[in-house]
Amino acid sequence: xxQMDYISxxxxxxxxxxxxxxxxxxVSRLLHTPLMSITNAISAIAVIGSIIVVGSDHPLxxxxxxxxxxxxxxxxxxxxxxxxxxMLKMFKVKPGIIKGENVKK
Amino acid sequence: MTxxxxxxxxxxxxxxxxxxxxxWMNDPKSARWGVYSGVAAMLIAxxxxxxxxxxxxxxxxxxxxxxxxxxxxxxxSRVPLTxxxxxxxxxxxxxxxxAGLVGTAEYxxxxxxxxxxxxxxxMTAIIVEIVLGYLTFTGxxxxxxKLQGIKWIPQRPVTYPLQNVGNIGLLLLALVLGVxxxxxxxxxxxxxxFLGIVGLSLVxxxxxxxxxxxxxxxxxxxxxxxxxxLSAVAMGFVLNNKLLITAGALDGSSGLILSIxxxxxxxxxxxxxxxxxxxxxxxxxxxxxxxxxxKSETSEGAALILEQASLVVIIPGYGMAVxxxxxxxxxxxxxxxxxxxxxxFAIHPVAGRMPGHMNVxxxxxxxPYTDLVEMDEINPDMPQCDVALVLGANDVVNPAARxxxxxxxxxMPIIDADKAKTVFAVKRSKNPGFxxxxxxxxxxxxxWMLFGDAKAVVGxxxxxxxxxxx
Numbered sequence: 001x002x003q004m005d006y007i008s009x010x011x012x013x014x015x016x017x018x019x020x021x022x023x024x025x026x027v028s029r030l031l032h033t034p035l036m037s038i039t040n041a042i043s044a045i046a047v048i049g050s051i052i053v054v055g056s057d058h059p060l061x062x063x064x065x066x067x068x069x070x071x072x073x074x075x076x077x078x079x080x081x082x083x084x085x086x087m088l089k090m091f092k093v094k095p096g097i098i099k100g101e102n103v104k105k
Numbered sequence: 106m107t108x109x110x111x112x113x114x115x116x117x118x119x120x121x122x123x124x125x126x127x128x129w130m131n132d133p134k135s136a137r138w139g140v141y142s143g144v145a146a147m148l149i150a151x152x153x154x155x156x157x158x159x160x161x162x163x164x165x166x167x168x169x170x171x172x173x174x175x176x177x178x179x180x181x182s183r184v185p186l187t188x189x190x191x192x193x194x195x196x197x198x199x200x201x202x203x204a205g206l207v208g209t210a211e212y213x214x215x216x217x218x219x220x221x222x223x224x225x226x227x228m229t230a231i232i233v234e235i236v237l238g239y240l241t242f243t244g245x246x247x248x249x250x251k252l253q254g255i256k257w258i259p260q261r262p263v264t265y266p267l268q269n270v271g272n273i274g275l276l277l278l279a280l281v282l283g284v285x286x287x288x289x290x291x292x293x294x295x296x297x298x299f300l301g302i303v304g305l306s307l308v309x310x311x312x313x314x315x316x317x318x319x320x321x322x323x324x325x326x327x328x329x330x331x332x333x334x335l336s337a338v339a340m341g342f343v344l345n346n347k348l349l350i351t352a353g354a355l356d357g358s359s360g361l362i363l364s365i366x367x368x369x370x371x372x373x374x375x376x377x378x379x380x381x382x383x384x385x386x387x388x389x390x391x392x393x394x395x396x397x398x399x400k401s402e403t404s405e406g407a408a409l410i411l412e413q414a415s416l417v418v419i420i421p422g423y424g425m426a427v428x429x430x431x432x433x434x435x436x437x438x439x440x441x442x443x444x445x446x447x448x449x450f451a452i453h454p455v456a457g458r459m460p461g462h463m464n465v466x467x468x469x470x471x472x473p474y475t476d477l478v479e480m481d482e483i484n485p486d487m488p489q490c491d492v493a494l495v496l497g498a499n500d501v502v503n504p505a506a507r508x509x510x511x512x513x514x515x516x517m518p519i520i521d522a523d524k525a526k527t528v529f530a531v532k533r534s535k536n537p538g539f540x541x542x543x544x545x546x547x548x549x550x551x552x553w554m555l556f557g558d559a560k561a562v563v564g565x566x567x568x569x570x571x572x573x574x575x
Binding site: 005006008009012013016017018019020021023024025026027028029030031032033034035036037038039040041042043044045046047048049050051052053054055056057058059061062063065066067068069070071072073074075076077078079080081082083084085086087088089090091092093 | 120123124126127128130131132133136137139140143144146147150151154155160161162163164166167169170171173174175177178179181182183184186189192193196197199200202203204206207209210211213214217226326327330333334336337338340341342343344345346347348349350351352353354355356357358359360361362363366452454459460461462464465468469471473474475477479
């Protein structure tokens, strides 16, 4: 087992939070609902923790907990990505509509 | 190169793809690439984890759980778009549950095995993981129930004496137990304390959501989103897994940013909302006894005025979602466009029940997203607006927010519907909105009310307009 390197983990957490804030701050407000669905799916990355718990040679009750967790995460991954794509498909500039048309001059 | 190194390298690729997934969401044109990137990242992460032969033995269990996930997940992605808020809340619940269960499993595994793994750092992470996980689980289930309108979950905010004191007390108790178990992770009593914390978190999640009403849902959903992300981060700390930390932090910061936007749009302080609805000023229905008079208009009259306009701004709210009026709105949009009238939609950040709710509904009706305009962009143009059509929105157009310091919504940024030359307000009933206050916009000289279900009223308008062209 590798050493617990918690300082570097805290570093990763700090840096990815800043990346997250930087990237998400630029997301179009039009897309906040799809954004939330896709981050739902992304936070289901808990799936890898679940796989380790359910797949290892642990006592049965532990693996049952892991299986429920894996099922929950998979549900989020599948429904999260599918519904995000379904919503994004709907956002379009219709043909025939002049682009850049705006109330503002 | 060991399989461990390969797995870790795959995680690096996966983390980068997750960042791209969010990066591409900055424009509707590239956004679908974001989904593909996210799917690729997730696939890589799952396969890399699965392909560790010394760890993963029970393949059947994994396959079974994955299949079940598909069985439930696919129908969940097919819900009508008006139900997206409750689907989102439900998936936060699933996310919280997964984090809570993995945390629980890891704790008992180490308690009955390698107790040296229960370091102070790891125990702290486990406690954070299970507290956030389980409270997100029950809290999100409650939120989903409220949004879905399930009968035995009260829709209206429920308050009772000493609510805040009780909730804070509960939180403190959980904190004390948490510190105790972090200090003594492997005593005889530790596992009971652990289960006690699990129980407290489950109860706390319910109590957190009980006092919250529909209009606060966009903020609450964003916060639960952040909690779900942070519980994944904590899981990453527990399992020493940097991919979990990265992806969880991306989700956490997304929830954080959305919460801040929602808070600003409702003029509530961030701290106030972060701890649930603590300290929320319960809106008192203010009535000064004086009977005010609405002016109603028929759809014929309204259609005539609409025809004369050159700029029409439609302000949608939750009422449009409830009556599924978006497709009728599209027909109205087409009718007006046909006459050369400019039609814009003014979208308030908290309109609806989750961030961006209105945009998705209008996009479903194939209204070009270039005509969906944010509040800050449309407000300078409102004085030039000939007709503002308020469609199932209420508090977001209440001018009292600008100057009435006693109003519960004072200071909330609003769409300046009152500056338009004429206002039509479509409203189901004469009841006040969520905040329980009268909207003086409805009594203004230039406002005419169109009472009825949003879909029916807009349908009538479309009918009138199409009669005229023939």
